[in-house]
Amino acid sequence: xxxxxxxxxxxxxxxATSTAAPHRTERTGSASPANxxxxxxxxxxxxxxxxxxxxxxxxxxxxxINMASIKGLESGLVSSASIMIPCSWLPEIAAYARTHPEAxxxxxxxxxxxxxxxxxxxxxxxERVSSLLDSSGYLYLTETEAAAHIxxxxxxxxxxxxxxxxxxxxxxxxxxxxxxxxxxxNQALFETLFRVAHDNKLLIRVSRQWFAAAPFLPSLLGPDDxxxxxxxxIEPGVTAEGWSKYYADAIRxxxxxxxxxxxxxxxxxxxxxxxxxxxxxxxxxxxxxDFQFVTSDAxxxxxxxxxxxxxTWREVAKLMKKSGS
Amino acid sequence: xxxxxxxxxxxxxxxATSTAAPHRTERTGSASPANxxxxxxxxxxxxxxxxxxxxxxxxxxxxxINMASIKGLESGLVSSASIMIPCSWLPEIAAYARTHPEAxxxxxxxxxxxxxxxxxxxxxxxERVSSLLDSSGYLYLTETEAAAHIxxxxxxxxxxxxxxxxxxxxxxxxxxxxxxxxxxxNQALFETLFRVAHDNKLLIRVSRQWFAAAPFLPSLLGPDDxxxxxxxxIEPGVTAEGWSKYYADAIRxxxxxxxxxxxxxxxxxxxxxxxxxxxxxxxxxxxxxDFQFVTSDAxxxxxxxxxxxxxTWREVAKLMKKSGS
Numbered sequence: 001x002x003x004x005x006x007x008x009x010x011x012x013x014x015x016a017t018s019t020a021a022p023h024r025t026e027r028t029g030s031a032s033p034a035n036x037x038x039x040x041x042x043x044x045x046x047x048x049x050x051x052x053x054x055x056x057x058x059x060x061x062x063x064x065i066n067m068a069s070i071k072g073l074e075s076g077l078v079s080s081a082s083i084m085i086p087c088s089w090l091p092e093i094a095a096y097a098r099t100h101p102e103a104x105x106x107x108x109x110x111x112x113x114x115x116x117x118x119x120x121x122x123x124x125x126x127e128r129v130s131s132l133l134d135s136s137g138y139l140y141l142t143e144t145e146a147a148a149h150i151x152x153x154x155x156x157x158x159x160x161x162x163x164x165x166x167x168x169x170x171x172x173x174x175x176x177x178x179x180x181x182x183x184x185x186n187q188a189l190f191e192t193l194f195r196v197a198h199d200n201k202l203l204i205r206v207s208r209q210w211f212a213a214a215p216f217l218p219s220l221l222g223p224d225d226x227x228x229x230x231x232x233x234i235e236p237g238v239t240a241e242g243w244s245k246y247y248a249d250a251i252r253x254x255x256x257x258x259x260x261x262x263x264x265x266x267x268x269x270x271x272x273x274x275x276x277x278x279x280x281x282x283x284x285x286x287x288x289x290d291f292q293f294v295t296s297d298a299x300x301x302x303x304x305x306x307x308x309x310x311x312t313w314r315e316v317a318k319l320m321k322k323s324g325s
Numbered sequence: 326x327x328x329x330x331x332x333x334x335x336x337x338x339x340x341a342t343s344t345a346a347p348h349r350t351e352r353t354g355s356a357s358p359a360n361x362x363x364x365x366x367x368x369x370x371x372x373x374x375x376x377x378x379x380x381x382x383x384x385x386x387x388x389x390i391n392m393a394s395i396k397g398l399e400s401g402l403v404s405s406a407s408i409m410i411p412c413s414w415l416p417e418i419a420a421y422a423r424t425h426p427e428a429x430x431x432x433x434x435x436x437x438x439x440x441x442x443x444x445x446x447x448x449x450x451x452e453r454v455s456s457l458l459d460s461s462g463y464l465y466l467t468e469t470e471a472a473a474h475i476x477x478x479x480x481x482x483x484x485x486x487x488x489x490x491x492x493x494x495x496x497x498x499x500x501x502x503x504x505x506x507x508x509x510x511n512q513a514l515f516e517t518l519f520r521v522a523h524d525n526k527l528l529i530r531v532s533r534q535w536f537a538a539a540p541f542l543p544s545l546l547g548p549d550d551x552x553x554x555x556x557x558x559i560e561p562g563v564t565a566e567g568w569s570k571y572y573a574d575a576i577r578x579x580x581x582x583x584x585x586x587x588x589x590x591x592x593x594x595x596x597x598x599x600x601x602x603x604x605x606x607x608x609x610x611x612x613x614x615d616f617q618f619v620t621s622d623a624x625x626x627x628x629x630x631x632x633x634x635x636x637t638w639r640e641v642a643k644l645m646k647k648s649g650s
Contacts (some may be wrong), residue, residue: 125451
């Protein structure tokens with residue numbers, strides 16, 4: 001499988017392919033006979049409901065990201081977020097998680113360290129997970145380098161350690177996803193992620209639009225896994241002027257089902273510019289634009305006008321458990 | 326020995342006790358018969374020379390600190406600085422060290438992690454240095470807690486690993502000192518620091534004013550160790566308005582010999598305020614004040630008017646080696 005495949009998919013805006021085949025596309029992956037309701041029905045919604053998880057990635061990575069993401073969560077327009085356990089600003093967001101148990105916080109499982117001058121290593125001793133490290137002793141800079149070198153057994157040990165570390169700090173993760181999509185880069189890493197998620201009874205970010213490129217994916221899904229109808233994630237190439245229009249178009253075109261809108265929130269300040277000085281994609285101005293859009297009245301109105309209901313990973317997981325499988 | 330002792334000493338302004346006994350006080354610690362020249366004579370200066378190392382601590386800890394400290398070094402009024410190896414902003418200052426081999430950069434050996442929401446662990450696997458860690462798995466918050474729990478053997482392994490990590494990243498340290506004075510907290514830790522410094526042929530920050538509280542100290546000094554005449558380091562309790570006067574008085578009162586002036590430079594920005602939000606001592610405004618003073622024309626004039634020569638640890642080490650012992 002091409003290593004870049006999932007990253008390309010993940011960073012594209014993906015709409016539901018069709019509303020004409022909801023039974024096929026909105027069903028959870030497992031084809032057990034008892035599991036014939038559509039996902040929306042299992043969650044107690046009508047078949048044409050449009051549910052959206054507005055999700056901030058990368059919490060714990062920088063103070064700027066923590067502050068903007070907390071502001072986003074508290075605006076009510078960001079419904080969920082996920083935390084990077086190996087980063088130095090983890091204690092700040094862990095303290096927030098402990099004092100805000102209602103916040104929908106998952107883990108952004110981290111196997112890369114992408115900024116050239118601000119970096120981190122694994123949670124486990126480096127000797128135990130040497131395949132995760134580049135020549136400077138940090139996690140790899142890119143998801144493709146990481147996937148090309150990672151021993152899946154070491155990745156599994158590391159992500160289990162990240163979950164344990166989160167729990168030890170008082171974080172009760174509501175879901176899992178993968179920073180930079182590293183764990184979506186090949187079948188072995190996908191299998192690792194599913195095994196760890198299932199063992200911990202946690203939902204993970206999966207989009208049914210990934211099935212074409214990863215035909216093995218449906219076979220990995222358990223009866224309680226939830227497959228997103230699509231993922232909205234802004235792409236490099238969108239101009240600053242086109243930012244709001246990109247999101248507005250995506251929201252107006254939203255199809256019934258559950259969609260996840262992935263945003264990267266930070267303040268464009270000295271710290272964030274220092275982190276991303278050579279990295280305009282997902283950089284400081286990018287994140288400030290995301291922050292401005294998702295906390296805007298325009299976004300709130302768009303959601304209302306298009307009859308979109310914000311949901312959290314916790315709600316989805318709870319409803320799935322209730323509905324049985 | 327009282328654990329707080331050296332911290333109290335280190336954070337006080339300390340002047341030379343007397344110029345009447347330069348042979349006793351300016352001599353290096355070793356009493357070998359061949360070593361009868363005063364320190365200033367060995368360095369090739371007249372007996373009344375006033376040498377000052379203006380030293381910025383804590384590089385690598387935060388982007389704000391790196392930027393302000395580099396600016397300080399490049400102003401020519403900060404002659405030296407030292408780097409914290411376990412911190413996430415290390416790659417930024419390591420890159421600077423590689424491209425600025427003339428910069429006088431030592432290692433600020435780090436056995437504490439003092440900010441409540443922004444933290445780091447050791448360089449070595451946690452399992453190997455468990456006595457260095459608090460219950461949350463980071464280095465201790467304070468030097469007294471650290472010294473009360475640290476196994477000196479584990480401290481030694483960790484500081485040797487910090488030196489190795491620095492060298493692997495292309496840093497050629499000119500000297501060693503101890504973040505928050507943790508390695509100056511008791512005799513066993515002092516011995517550890519000296520052993521590691523001697524093995525690596527590196528000078529360490531020691532002031533002869535510490536001898537009264539640590540009578541064992543002279544016996545630890547090797548023939549090439551350099552003992553500072555005193556240390557200037559601003560204390561909690563000095564008001565913002567009194568900042569410049571404090572330093573100006575210290576500079577006007579400087580005695581012949583080598584003195585180290587320890588400063589903590591950062592910009593008072595969102596990152597630094599986030600780091601130090603509950604910690605005004607050595608906090609964000611404190612560091613901004615230090616930055617403003619050491620890069621000011623007033624400081625430059627004070628040095629000129631008082632006939633003070635700025636020196637680096639590298640120059641001192643080189644001259645010591647040349648002069649033999």
